[in-house]
Each structure stands twice: as C-alpha cells, then as structure tokens.
Amino acid sequence: MLKLLLSRLATAVPSIVGVVVVTFMLTRLLPGDPAAYFAGLAASPQAIAEIRTKLGLDKSLPEQFVGYIVDLAHGNLGNSLSTGQPVVTEIATRLPASAELTLFALILAVGIAIPLGVLAAVKQGTWIDHLCRIVTTAGVSLPVFFTGLLFAYVFYYLLQWAPAPSGRLDVFLSPPTHITGFYLIDSALTGNMEVFWGALRQLALPAISMAIFSLAPLARMTRGSMLSVLGSDFIRTARASGLAPGTVVFTYAFRNAVLPVITVLGMVFSFLLGANVLVETVFAWPGIGLYAVNALITSDYAPVQGFVLTMAVLYVALNLAIDLLYGLVDPRVRLDS
Amino acid sequence: MTAVPALAVEDLSVEFRTRSGIVKVLDHVGFSVDKGETVALVGESGSGKSVTAFAVMGILDPAGKVTSGRALFGGADLLALSERDLAEQRGRELSMIFQNPRTALNPIRKVGQQIADVLVRHGGATRSDAPRAAVEMLKRVRIPDPERRVEAYPFELSGGMCQRIMIAIALACRPALLIADEPTTGLDVTTQAVIMDLIGELAHESGMATIFITHDLALAAEYCDRIVVMHAGHVVEAAPARELFAHPRHPYSAKLLAATPGETVSLAELASIPGGLPDLRRPDLPACRYSGRCERRIDDCTKPLPHRVVDERHVVSCWNPL
Numbered sequence: 001m002l003k004l005l006l007s008r009l010a011t012a013v014p015s016i017v018g019v020v021v022v023t024f025m026l027t028r029l030l031p032g033d034p035a036a037y038f039a040g041l042a043a044s045p046q047a048i049a050e051i052r053t054k055l056g057l058d059k060s061l062p063e064q065f066v067g068y069i070v071d072l073a074h075g076n077l078g079n080s081l082s083t084g085q086p087v088v089t090e091i092a093t094r095l096p097a098s099a100e101l102t103l104f105a106l107i108l109a110v111g112i113a114i115p116l117g118v119l120a121a122v123k124q125g126t127w128i129d130h131l132c133r134i135v136t137t138a139g140v141s142l143p144v145f146f147t148g149l150l151f152a153y154v155f156y157y158l159l160q161w162a163p164a165p166s167g168r169l170d171v172f173l174s175p176p177t178h179i180t181g182f183y184l185i186d187s188a189l190t191g192n193m194e195v196f197w198g199a200l201r202q203l204a205l206p207a208i209s210m211a212i213f214s215l216a217p218l219a220r221m222t223r224g225s226m227l228s229v230l231g232s233d234f235i236r237t238a239r240a241s242g243l244a245p246g247t248v249v250f251t252y253a254f255r256n257a258v259l260p261v262i263t264v265l266g267m268v269f270s271f272l273l274g275a276n277v278l279v280e281t282v283f284a285w286p287g288i289g290l291y292a293v294n295a296l297i298t299s300d301y302a303p304v305q306g307f308v309l310t311m312a313v314l315y316v317a318l319n320l321a322i323d324l325l326y327g328l329v330d331p332r333v334r335l336d337s
Numbered sequence: 338m339t340a341v342p343a344l345a346v347e348d349l350s351v352e353f354r355t356r357s358g359i360v361k362v363l364d365h366v367g368f369s370v371d372k373g374e375t376v377a378l379v380g381e382s383g384s385g386k387s388v389t390a391f392a393v394m395g396i397l398d399p400a401g402k403v404t405s406g407r408a409l410f411g412g413a414d415l416l417a418l419s420e421r422d423l424a425e426q427r428g429r430e431l432s433m434i435f436q437n438p439r440t441a442l443n444p445i446r447k448v449g450q451q452i453a454d455v456l457v458r459h460g461g462a463t464r465s466d467a468p469r470a471a472v473e474m475l476k477r478v479r480i481p482d483p484e485r486r487v488e489a490y491p492f493e494l495s496g497g498m499c500q501r502i503m504i505a506i507a508l509a510c511r512p513a514l515l516i517a518d519e520p521t522t523g524l525d526v527t528t529q530a531v532i533m534d535l536i537g538e539l540a541h542e543s544g545m546a547t548i549f550i551t552h553d554l555a556l557a558a559e560y561c562d563r564i565v566v567m568h569a570g571h572v573v574e575a576a577p578a579r580e581l582f583a584h585p586r587h588p589y590s591a592k593l594l595a596a597t598p599g600e601t602v603s604l605a606e607l608a609s610i611p612g613g614l615p616d617l618r619r620p621d622l623p624a625c626r627y628s629g630r631c632e633r634r635i636d637d638c639t640k641p642l643p644h645r646v647v648d649e650r651h652v653v654s655c656w657n658p659l
Contacts, residue, residue, distance in 0.1 A: 242427035
C-alpha cells in the first residue's frame with residue numbers, strides 16, 4: 001500500500017510542474033495590462049512605466065519566471081494587486097468556505113444518488129427506477145448557475161424561505177471560533193447552535209444546486225454498475241448459495257459495483273470545484289472561486305496563479321485519494337502497483 | 338425403485354419472454370435422481386440443461402417463468418416454495434457449482450470469507466468459528482496449504498483451485514443434492530479429471546445425489562450412473578450409462594454417441610449431427626422437436642410424444658426408436 005502511495009505521488013510531480021509553468025505563461029499571455037489598469041484611466045505613460053517597474057513586469061519572461069519559482073519555493077504566491085494582501089493568506093481564509101460548500105454538496109449528492117441508484121437497479125422497471133431516470137435527466141440538463149439563480153429567485157425572492165444569497169452568514173451573526181474553518185463544524189464544536197442554523201440556512205441553496213448537478217452522473221453510474229454486477233456469475237453463485245438478499249446486494253454486488261462509482265465521484269468532485277466559481281458568484285459566497293473571478297477581471301496575476309495552483313494541487317490530491325480508495329476496495333489494484 | 342428419489346422433476350415447462358417473442362425453453366421435462374446416485378444431463382448447447390437446473394434452484398433469470406411442473410425434493414415442491422423458503426434450502430440442502438469458476442467467485446472477497454458466508458448463513462458455523470470451518474472445508478477439497486489459501490483472493494488462484502473453492506462453498510453445509518453445471522469447462526484436461534474425481538469421492542462419502550450437466554458424453558459415461566439426454570427442451574431418453582452406450586434407442590442419442598470420440602472411434606470417423614436446434618420461438622413447434630433433423634421420421638411423429646418404457650430404468654420419447 002505504501003509502495004502504491006509513493007508511486008502515485010511520483011506520477012503527480014510532473015503534473016504539478018506542468019501546472020506551475022502553464023499558470024505562469026497563461027497569466028502573462030492573457031490580454032490586458034495590469035500596470036495600465038492600476039495606474040488608472042488618466043495615468044501618464046511615465047506613471048504606467050513606473051508601476052510596471054515596481055511590479056517587475058518590465059523584466060523578460062524568463063527572469064520573471066525564475067523570480068516566480070523562487071517565491072513559490074518560499075511559499076510566497078505574491079501579493080494581490082487590488083487588495084495588497086498576500087495571496088497565500090487570502091486563499092487560506094477563503095478555501096474553507098469553498099471546501100465546506102463543495103464537500104457539503106458532494107455528501108448530499110452521494111447520500112441521495114447511491115441509494116437511489118442501488119434501489120433503481122435492484123427494483124429495475126419499478127417506480128423508483130423511473131424516478132431515478134427522471135432525476136438523472138433533470139440533473140444533467142440543468143446547469144448549476146441556472147438552478148442557483150432559480151432557487152434564489154423562488155426560495156428567497158418569491159417564498160422568502162431562504163435567507164438572502166449574501167455569503168456564509170447573516171450580517172447580524174458573527175462567525176464561530178476558527179477551528180477547522182468550516183462554519184458548520186466549528187459552530188457545532190463550540191455549541192453555538194444559532195450560528196450553526198444560520199450557516200446551514202445560508203449553505204442550503206448553493207449546496208443543493210450543486211448537489212442536483214452532481215447527483216445525476218453518480219446515480220446513473222451506480223444504477224448501471226449495479227445492474228451489470230447483479231447479472232454476473234458470482235451473484236448467481238451467491239444466490240445459489242442461499243445468501244440473504246441483503247448480503248447479496250451489499251456485500252457481494254455493491255462492493256464490486258462501487259469501483260466505477262468512485263471514478264465518477266472523482267470526476268464529479270472536479271466538476272464541483274469548477275462549478276464553485278459560478279455558484280459562489282450567484283450566492284456571493286466568499287470562496288476562492290469568487291476570488292479568482294474578481295482577480296481575473298482586474299488582470300490581477302498573483303491571485304489567479306494562486307487559484308489555479310491551489311486547484312491543481314487539489315485535483316492531484318483528489319486523484320491520489322481515488323487511487324488509494326480503489327486499492328482499498330479492490331485487492332487486484334494493490335497487486336498491480 | 339421403491340425408495341423416494343432425492344429429486345423428482347415432473348412435467349417442468351419454462352418459458353422466456355424476449356423482445357422477439359416467447360421462447361419455450363423447456364417442455365414437460367421429467368427425470369429423477371435417487372439418493373447417492375449420479376445422473377448426467379447431456380445435450381448440445383441450448384438444449385435446456387442449465388435452465389432445468391436454474392429452475393430447480395429457483396435462480397432463473399427474471400425473464401424466465403416456470404409455467405408448469407413440480408420438483409419434489411425432501412418432501413416439498415421446490416417450484417411452489419416462496420423465494421424466502423427456497424433461499425433457506427439453497428446452499429444447505431441443494432447446492433450448485435458452475436462453469437468458469439474464476440468468474441463464479443466474488444473477485445474482491447477472500448475465498449475463506451466466501452465459504453464462511455455460506456456457513457454462517459445456514460447456521461453451519463458462528464462468525465467466530467467460521468474461519469476455522471473454512472480451513473476445514475479447504476482440507477476436504479484437498480487444497481494444499483489451506484491456512485494460507487483461505488486468505489487468498491480468487492485472482493490469486495488457478496482455475497482448478499477456484500473450482501475446488503466452489504465445491505467447498507457448495508458442500509460446506511453437506512447438501513443432499515449437488516448440481517454441477519459443466520464444472521470442468523474451461524479447465525485443462527488433467528484438472529478436469531481431478532475435479533471430477535473429487536466431486537465423485539465427496540458425493541460418495543456423504544451419500545449425496547449429484548446432477549452432472551455436460552455436453553461431454555464420454556465424461557458422463559465415466560462418472561455417472563445414469564444419463565438423461567435432452568434435446569431442445571425435451572427429455573428424449575433416460576437410461577443407465579452403460580445401457581445407453583450399448584443400445585441407444587432414440588435417434589438423437591445415437592447420433593450424439595456417434596459424435597463422441599472414444600477408444601474405438603478415431604476423430605476422422607466422428608459424425609456431426611445434421612441440422613440445428615429448432616427455433617423455440619415458433620408457435621407451431623412440432624410435437625417432436627427433433628423431427629426436423631431426424632432420419633427416422635415417420636407419419637406418427639406429428640402426434641404428441643410417447644413415453645416408451647424399454648425397461649424399468651430405460652425410457653425413450655420416440656415413435657420410431659432404434
């Protein structure tokens with residue numbers, strides 16, 4: 001298992017290097033001149049040149065790249081031009097907001113999709129199977145930003161069931177003591193139920209819109225995978241041995257069927273990281289997606305680089321976790337490594 | 338012949354609903370297996386051997402429906418039992434082993450656990466005793482180094498070893514009847530003999546009745562007391578193995594024997610059986626489903642099939658037997 005971990009880690013290194021190079025090139029090649037942007041509309045050419053020198057943008061690309069690598073090695077992602085804050089600090093404070101939203105949405109999606117998919121496969125052709133089909137079709141055909149806007153309109157504007165889409169907490173509540181950075185966990189740990197419910201109310205709409213989107217591929221894969229496993233020879237053996245239906249479905253069928261579901265789970269998680277950018281914009285969620293969008297609009301290199309790099313590391317970590325999970329479920333993977 | 342047979346299948350008919358119509362896979366199939374007896378079900382692919390077994394075990398595909406018949410086993414009709422009651426019997430009183438042992442075992446569960454699952458389910462052992470009982474079972478099916486092998490996954494074992502594991506699972510609760518569905522298909526010839534000997538010995542030890550499904554008449558003759566020949570969902574002939582080989586009465590049995598390599602026949606002399614199985618979806622299936630391929634067809638062959646008793650243990654369904 002350790003060998004598997006190390007070999008997978010080793011394969012992750014080139015991807016990280018690639019991402020570092022690409023993020024650097026991409027932000028330099030994007031249209032828009034940050035020096036001109038920060039100098040303001042009425043700035044003289046000298047003022048723009050001054051700012052350019054101050055930002056180090058007058059140097060050649062290789063020189064800029066070396067400087068970038070050196071900074072990176074020191075854990076320095078540069079400062080945001082618009083706020084003047086170090087990017088590392090800003091990402092560190094905003095990442096928990098995105099992580100809480102994404103993980104909550106994912107848990108919600110998995111909690112609904114997997115039982116639904118399993119039931120649809122076991123009771124193929126019944127109403128639950130049709131329900132599964134409707135949910136998956138609806139899920140894939142509704143983009144996250146659309147469901148988000150629709151929910152905000154219906155549940156906040158029309159019905160007034162949900163709070164205003166204005167971030168993680170109502171303005172009258174103060175955030176819980178920082179332990180994990182997840183408001184739900186922190187408030188529960190400190191026993192602050194008022195904040196807990198407040199945070200949950202804010203989280204509900206964005207998380208549900210993301211969950212609906214990610215539910216579809218998960219339920220569909222669970223159903224398909226369960227159906228093919230239920231038709232396999234070893235399930236026939238299990239039934240011929242008189243094993244209880246629960247044992248057949250869960251211990252024998254589901255554990256085998258879960259492998260492709262894990263793969264889809266990884267892909268869905270990646271989608272969700274991307275979808276964050278849109279959902280955070282719709283719900284004014286103070287996560288890293290919103291941060292990146294704002295930085296991109298103002299041609300603020302450092303935060304964009306920081307964002308892409310953080311995402312890349314998350315993707316790599318995620319794929320590593322998926323590989324290891326695979327190894328845990330399937331003994332054949334362990335042997336292959 | 339006065340003793341109650343271990344299994345008596347009577348009048349069993351099975352239909353499969355498919356997109357292209359209803360397939361009459363089994364038509365009034367009947368045979369019986371005495372206690373301790375080994376009976377072979379032989380016939381070419383598609384003759385309904387496996388479906389017969391699946392119907393008796395109650396593990397037919399959902400598209401398959403039993404439309405008539407009884408399967409008397411231990412005083413009860415298996416076909417009339419609820420799924421719940423039948424599941425109690427399966428693996429304990431009647432067991433089944435399959436072809437392709439590698440795919441018939443759960444690929445991601447240790448073989449010892451798979452044996453233990455069956456033991457625990459049928460009260461053959463408690464959860465804590467089960468690992469030791471699994472080792473015992475591996476010893477019974479003569480797997481070397483059983484203490485280590487219980488920890489193995491199917492992909493770490495050879496096909497022959499996997500089939501032994503299958504046998505261990507099937508026999509864990511000492512059933513009264515074992516159905517072996519082409520247990521040696523996909524194994525090499527030396528392993529085939531070893532597996533067949535093992536099944537034979539274990540059956541003999543415990544007085545277990547065995548149904549051996551195969552298309553290999555030579556194998557059937559070597560290991561079985563009696564042979565039931567099936568063709569296109571009909572039982573065409575049933576006779577003691579020796580007698581069937583010496584005096585086949587049904588034209589199909591005779592052709593099947595002529596197509597079987599033996600000591601006296603060389604491969605070049607083997608005859609193939611002309612024609613194929615009839616399309617079982619046809620609404621106008623002839624009474625005798627072999628009549629389309631038969632060289633001995635007479636006018637009577639359009640009448641419902643007879644059951645001609647040659648002697649007490651030899652029955653043939655033909656209007657113009659050999």
